Amino acid sequence: GDSVTQMEGPVTLSEEAFLTINCTYTATGYPSLFWYVQYPGEGLQLLLKATKADDKGSNKGFEATYRKETTSFHLEKGSVQVSDSAVYFCALYTGNQFYFGTGTSLTVIP
Amino acid sequence: DAMVIQNPRYQVTQFGKPVTLSCSQTLNHNVMYWYQQKSSQAPKLLFHYYDKDFNNEADTPDNFQSRRPNTSFCFLDIRSPGLGDAAMYLCATSAYRDRLKEQYFGPGTRLTVT
Numbered sequence: 001g002d003s004v005t006q007m008e009g010p011v012t013l014s015e016e017a018f019l020t021i022n023c024t025y026t027a028t029g030y031p032s033l034f035w036y037v038q039y040p041g042e043g044l045q046l047l048l049k050a051t052k053a054d055d056k057g058s059n060k061g062f063e064a065t066y067r068k069e070t071t072s073f074h075l076e077k078g079s080v081q082v083s084d085s086a087v088y089f090c091a092l093y094t095g096n097q098f099y100f101g102t103g104t105s106l107t108v109i110p
Numbered sequence: 111d112a113m114v115i116q117n118p119r120y121q122v123t124q125f126g127k128p129v130t131l132s133c134s135q136t137l138n139h140n141v142m143y144w145y146q147q148k149s150s151q152a153p154k155l156l157f158h159y160y161d162k163d164f165n166n167e168a169d170t171p172d173n174f175q176s177r178r179p180n181t182s183f184c185f186l187d188i189r190s191p192g193l194g195d196a197a198m199y200l201c202a203t204s205a206y207r208d209r210l211k212e213q214y215f216g217p218g219t220r221l222t223v224t
Contacts, residue, residue, distance in 0.1 A: 034212075043114075043200055043215035044153070089152065093211055100152035 006090045006101030013080055013108050021075040021104045022069045023064075024088035033057075033066055033073040038087045038103070044057040047075075047088070080108045113137070114216035116201050122222045123191050131186040131219045133201030142184040143213065144176060145200040153200055159184065160206060188221075195223045 007022040025031065032051045036044040048057030053068035062077045073090060085108050090101040114135045123129040133142065140161045145153035158168045159178045171194070175187040188195055198220050201214040 036215075041217075043116075043217045044202075044213075045213060045215065049212065058177065098155070098211070102152045103150070105150075 002092065002094050002097075002099050004090050004092055004099050004101040005103055008102070009087075010105040010107060011093070011107070015082055015108055015109075017080045019075070019077040019080045019084075021088055021090075021106070023073045023075065023101060025071050025090075025099075026070075027074065027092055027094055027099075029094060031094045033064070034091040034093070035062070035064055035075050036089040036091060036100075038089065040086070043058050044089060046088070051092070082105070082108045082110055083087050084108050112202055114203055116199075116213050116216035116219050119217060119221060120220050120222070121188070122224060123188075124127055124197055124224055125191050125193065129191055129221070131221070132185070133184045133216055135201075135203045135214075135216075137203055137205075137214060138175050138181065139203035139214070140181065141211070142178060143202040143203045143204075144174075144184070144186050145202065146195075147218070149197075151175050156186070160165075176216045187189050191221070191223045193223050207223040 003026045005024050013050045034049045035047040037047045038044050048059040050066035064073050064075045070082040073086045087103045087105045092099050117132050134161040143158040144156045146154040154168045173189050177185045179221045198218045204211045204213045
């Protein structure tokens with residue numbers, strides 16, 4: 001069935017370090033892909049999205065490219081800040097249902 | 111600002127005592143969702159509404175019920191909460207005509223069962 005596999009955390013980085021959070025998916029057809037972010041004590045917020053192969057989603061310095069050949073949608077940021085500390089969820093939408101990954105906790109230390 | 115509002119943010123109930131969580135939205139979206147999120151886990155879809163059409167996930171326990179009296183409001187009723195129902199409950203909305211069904215989440219209600 002359709003699913004999302006996400007890199008396990010927690011991830012701890014120093015400020016200004018490079019971030020990669022891996023996400024791969026299994027789906028039939030052509031799903032849309034998303035990254036959501038959840039700050040402590042809050043609900044999920046859409047961070048970025050991509051709707052077709054080779055699309056690049058970007059927001060707040062974060063980027064992810066929809067790679068159909070590797071069924072991946074890895075999240076990257078060139079220089080993380082303390083305020084980026086949160087849990088990040090990869091998700092896909094198949095036209096029928098949303099599937100979320102298990103989340104990756106990121107802590108950025110000054 | 112258009113938004114999804116959940117009340118209360120924190121709810122404490124006793125084992126077996128019915129509890130109701132509420133969600134309202136000013137986005138005028140016709141799809142509303144309830145998710146359960148346990149610590150360090152992905153949100154798990156409990157059910158959703160397309161307008162007034164109720165769609166229950168196959169593995170959602172009968173203990174969980176929902177009501178949607180109008181477009182703006184949706185309620186989650188837990189008839190007899192058990193200790194295992196302690197979790198964050200997230201409400202989300204999306205627009206039916208949006209092909210991506212991008213979901214807008216509320217801040218969540220953290221439920222504690224004593």
